[in-house]
Amino acid sequence: MTDREESTDHALINQNPSPTATIRPSDKWLTPPNVENVDIARLLAWIKKRGMVWPLEKVKKKWIQMGHSNSIETVLTNFGLEKVIVARIGDEMFVRIRDRAWADNWAVYYGVETTHHGQFEHPSKRIRSEL
Amino acid sequence: MTTGQTAISNGLNENSMKPFGGIIPDTVLGRTLAEIIADPYDTYSPKKISELIDKSPSSVGAALKILEDLLLIKNISSDRQHPQYKIINESKKFIALSFLSLAWVDDIEKSNCMDIAIKDYSIRHLGLLELSCIGQYAICRGSNEQVMIVTQNTLQEGNKFFQYRGETV
Numbered sequence: 001m002t003d004r005e006e007s008t009d010h011a012l013i014n015q016n017p018s019p020t021a022t023i024r025p026s027d028k029w030l031t032p033p034n035v036e037n038v039d040i041a042r043l044l045a046w047i048k049k050r051g052m053v054w055p056l057e058k059v060k061k062k063w064i065q066m067g068h069s070n071s072i073e074t075v076l077t078n079f080g081l082e083k084v085i086v087a088r089i090g091d092e093m094f095v096r097i098r099d100r101a102w103a104d105n106w107a108v109y110y111g112v113e114t115t116h117h118g119q120f121e122h123p124s125k126r127i128r129s130e131l
Numbered sequence: 132m133t134t135g136q137t138a139i140s141n142g143l144n145e146n147s148m149k150p151f152g153g154i155i156p157d158t159v160l161g162r163t164l165a166e167i168i169a170d171p172y173d174t175y176s177p178k179k180i181s182e183l184i185d186k187s188p189s190s191v192g193a194a195l196k197i198l199e200d201l202l203l204i205k206n207i208s209s210d211r212q213h214p215q216y217k218i219i220n221e222s223k224k225f226i227a228l229s230f231l232s233l234a235w236v237d238d239i240e241k242s243n244c245m246d247i248a249i250k251d252y253s254i255r256h257l258g259l260l261e262l263s264c265i266g267q268y269a270i271c272r273g274s275n276e277q278v279m280i281v282t283q284n285t286l287q288e289g290n291k292f293f294q295y296r297g298e299t300v
Contacts, residue, residue, distance in 0.1 A: 042170055042172055045169070045170070046169045046170045048244060049165075049169040049229075049232040049233060049236070050165070050169055051147045051148075051152060051235070051239065053143060053147060058183055061183055062183060065173070065179060065182070065183075066173075089140055100240065100242045107248075107251075108247065108251050111251075111255065112172065
């Protein structure tokens, strides 16, 4: 393949979003997967399966149970309001996934949508062993 | 109500906080099941789940025992006093419930999360090949997670695929 043909491929992928071309969660996350990213994918899939909205307090507990000590609220708000929103309703704070396609891409990219026979091992362990 | 509150409460109803959107009764068993299905990668103890569903560890322990009898989870701990459960991933019930956990969300949100999950499952587990055509190119994604970009001319010539930089697109 010539350089010209390669650059054409890139242009086509970038200009024509397709299910395969948009597999990556975001250009921001093009770095090799690390454990925290897998757990973010797991957490987003978890919130998604709870109905896209879940109390922030529960999300925090889940994040701690996953073994993290950093603030999940900061992690989520850093994605931006168009992706995830954290807001108060009444006395309670809630997290809502707003960009469902983005959350789906995370789950598909890290293979955490559904488990399967060869993937029962925790994805974090799998990636740790690959690093 | 602020914009943030409106965005959060859109589509919320009385069933939103119930297991599987209210399809399954809002009991300790239902909540435990929904919790496990939502994150099948974790290892669960009664205490761990009780923190997430606001029920007592003893009642969660009883629910986990029922799920174990139903062959949805298995105890991987040798310590009888401190059981640790994992999903039995060969269970078709578990796979079906995973899709159900997305189906009720799709109905409320008018999304297609379940369709994407089924497609991903088909590619990863059933070895189906995904083929997307972009202009004169075609992108193939197979069960081995390799992605190939081929020209339609190449497709017509036969199986002379060339791999795209050896990485997943």
